Amino acid sequence: MSIINGKACVVDGKPVDKVFSNGEQVYGKNLASGTNQEYVMGYGIPNTVWQDGYAYLKLPLNTAGEILPQDPHSFWYMLTKGTTYTQTIWFETDATVKDLSEAQITWHTGAGHDYQPARVQKLGQNSYKLVSTYTWPGKTYNNVRLFDIGGSSSAFDLSTGTYLKFGKLKLEKGSVATPWTPAPEDALN
Template identity: 30%
Template sequence: MSTINGRACVVNGTPVDKVFSNGKQVYGRNLALNTSIPISIQGDSSGWQDVKKIELSQNPAGLTVTFSYAVTIDRLDSGSLRMQFLANFSPAGGMPIFVDFKSLQPGVKTNFYKTIVFPTFNSSIGSFNDYMIIGISNSSALVKFEDLNVVIGDKILPHSPAPEDVM
């Protein structure tokens, strides 16, 4: 029998990938570790600030993955928030995390999502790491990044911590 432990679903001490209720998926295992606490980033107007390394519990290369997250900024700004895996990671659908601050209202938490199929790389052009870097560029705003879900599949699901974070 499943038990909910801090909203992460565990069956007999082992994290599960998905939970269904009445035929509808209601839980997907968050691959992004240590994302229970929001990340606050104070911009300094530089071109790129590596701010937070987020470990993944699984390498997503070749899988359909949905990213969902929320962003709040404290003032009107022309910068952006984005993620990187490697310098040469550039899927046809664009980066799964990219927010142009011009589209946000200050003080309003805005939710985003994007589903992509991660490309696979051969050794001559690079390989994925089991982490991603979240950063901001050309911004002086205080940015709050939260509710990150990195889930295998194409469903947009409510945020839940990675099972490893609560076990």
């Protein structure tokens, strides 16, 4: 029996990596554990607080270059050279949109930032999905900090609006961003 509906997809008691329906990928296993529980986003700005299932930050802000998970909830993962990965961050804000094409995700290692373009998709009023796909080139350091947003103040005017909320975070293999599900180890425990 397979289960998806907001949980990991499990077939015969084992998590699967991907599920297709009518030739389209509809599920990708979340490789990032702990994204279904409290985490803190911030960096050089006030850190978020956990509220109603979101990492919540009160606006307005005068500046915000980078927004990333803060310790102890940093999301570090060992990536494999030549493998394509997709990071997705769901968020909400009522800040004024400036230029959504300015958003970036940095794939950060001990050697520094590796900024990659991110696509921002508007899902509804004040609701967005930020997606970055990258084939990992392999580096001296392959332990990568994920969900590090760059260019947020270029994409949105964070001096306007009243809030910024981060919902679910997802890392999956491949180039398709599928709906959020917890990592299998989070869903099956």
